[in-house]
Amino acid sequence: MSNVVNLSSDRSRSSSAFEDLHRLVAADLAAVDQTIIDRMASPVPLIPQLAGYLVSSGGKRLRPMLTLAAAQLCAAEGDRQVRLAACVEFIHTATLLHDDVVDESDLRRGKASANAVWxxxxxxxxxDFLLSRAFQLMVADGSLRILEILSHASAVIAEGEVLQLTTANDTETDEAAYLQVIESKTARLFAAACQIGAVIPGRPMAEEKALEQFGLNLGIAFQLIDDVLDYSAKQEKLGKTVGDDFHEGKITLPVILAYRRGTDEERTFWRRVMEDLDQAEDGADLAHAQALMIRHGSLDDTVKRARHYGDRARDALAIFPESAVKTALSEIVEFCIERAY
Known part of the structure; x- marks a missing residue:
């Protein structure tokens, strides 16, 4: 089935936004990559082998880029942001490893997932090793405030994983519960990655909170679009097969809206395929789910929700003076919404 939502209206501009941000932090990002390589070293060969496989598998390094850009926005000096950006990437990579095990995923960014291989x-x-390395980097930095922010984010991510288990396959899940899951699992690390950029140079609390809100709302928008893409993107664009969430019975906003807006007959369909996981192997049920989402506008409305949170993210940057990095951060919001991997 072809894409059911057109997210390509401004891809060239959004792609340019990512390139602009990348260019601004390129030197520090290269140092982050070297730090990651150095910190993955272990006398146990499987550890750098498996970790390196995932770290090098095509991720855009968006979260560490946000740390570097936020630090630049706040005029941070020195190289603390490099080590802390590596810390953020380790936390993110560890959650990906754990996610794929929980979800029994066979693919990650178009490649066999680590759990499928090892x-x-x-x-x-x-x-667990990568999380430990992240905490070593936090301790070496020496800031209790940064340790507080990143350790809290790590705990919230774990809570989000458990919370998602309680909502899985439950068609009665409401939008508030869904938002709590994605704020915990995805947006909280975005928020922390940005917030520490203000802590490094000791900026005022107002700037710290502004960057936290920027990252939080950006992360929510990012995950909302991810959940739309599961029903609309081709594997070569997204890096996973269409309908992964559907086949796992994950209750995401497109499902919640289609279920709530549907007829009794349609809700019976959703309970069968999402709660009982009784799905046709020929893809007919996935195609029907996509058709229901189109009929009830649940994909379009999820994108609209993402734009709302994107606007909130941009608004959070208002207290900072105009600069190239502020512009790049503002425009990366559109990249996250319009992206089509």
Whole structure:
């Protein structure tokens, strides 16, 4: 089935926005990559092998880029932001390893997932290793405030994972519960990645909170679009097969809206395919789910929700003076909404 939502209206501009941000932080980002390589070293060969496989598998490094850009926005000096951006990437990579085990995913960014290659036990344990490396970097930095922010984010991410388990396959999940899951699982690390950019140079609390809100709302918008893409993007664009969330029975906003707006017959369909996971192997049920989402506007409305949070993210930057990095951060919001990997 072809894409059911057109997210390509301004791809060239959004792609340019990512390139602009990348260019502004390129030197520090290269140092982040070297720090990651150095900190993945271990006398146990499987650890750098598995961790390196995932780290090098095509991720855009968006979260560490946000840390570097936020620090630049706040006129941070020195290289603390490099080590802390690496810390953010380690936390993110560890959650990906754990996510793929929980979700029993076979693909990650278009490649075989680490758990598909090395098994669940190795993936979980290497994820734990990366979290430990992240905490070593936090301690070495020496800031209790940064330790507080990043350790809190790590705890909230774990809570979000558990919360998602309680909503999985439950068609009665409402929008508030869904938003709590994505704020915890995705947006909280975005928020922390940006917030510490203000802590590094000791900027006022108002700037710290502004960057936290920027990251939080950007992260919510990012995940909303991810959940739309699961029903609209081709594998080569997104890096995973269409309908992964559908086949796992994940209750995302497009499902919630289509279920609420549907007829009794349609809600019976949703309960069968999402709660009972009784799905046709020929893809007919996925195609029907996509058709219902189009009929009830649930994909379009999810994109509209993402734009709302994107606007809130941009508004949070208002207290900062105009600069190239502020412009790049503002425009990266559109990249996250319009992206089509």
């Amino acid at each position: 098994g669940n036990q190795a993936s979980v344990l290497v994820g």
